Amino acid sequence: MPKFEKHIFICTNQRPQENPRGSCNPNGSGELHQLFKSSLAKRGVKATVRANKAGCLDQCEHGPTVVVYPEAVWYGRVSASDVDDIIEQHIIGSQPVERLRIADSCLNSESCPHKPPR
């Protein structure tokens, strides 16, 4: 098993509450990252799939954000109650969770309608 079959990056960036771009980890607890880790461990796939802390993934308007590589599937507005769905459907079942995906038209886009005005 030379590489991770899937590598999940969970944004744990914390910003002040008043920042207009929001914060993926508002209370600094890293809870989402911990939930991904424990969900993988529970299913016995920790050796082949890694849940990794990441700094700002720069899709803040859609946070909390998560990206899964190598397939580059992006998720937004991920909450604690979504973790098991992502693990079961996507990581184990290879079917991305469509309801959580960030639209391609929003990714890295200056014209994303969710971005706050400058």
Add this chain to the structure above:
Amino acid sequence: MPKFEKHIFICTNQRPQENPRGSCNPNGSGELHQLFKSSLAKRGVKATVRANKAGCLDQCEHGPTVVVYPEAVWYGRVSASDVDDIIEQHIIGSQPVERLRIADSCLNSESCPHKPPR
């Protein structure tokens, strides 16, 4: 440009000096991440390539470690003087820098000869 063409994750994990697994960011400065960022900015590719802070990537024996997705190319023992080579040869030129790659036989391997004895 819906997704990053390349997404570079630089381990910024800091451990105490005496930890046998070592530390990818021993003085906590995050210098390597900053160098990747500025090297991308200098070449005008910041919009399509992201240099991202990452928590522990779990290849600590080869640190400082960096992984480039979506191609899942892993680099080890990356120093400040290697950053421009990775950007020029791999990110711009699409040729991974072979001298820095972590061997597949070492990645996620319990039998990696570089791991300290338990």
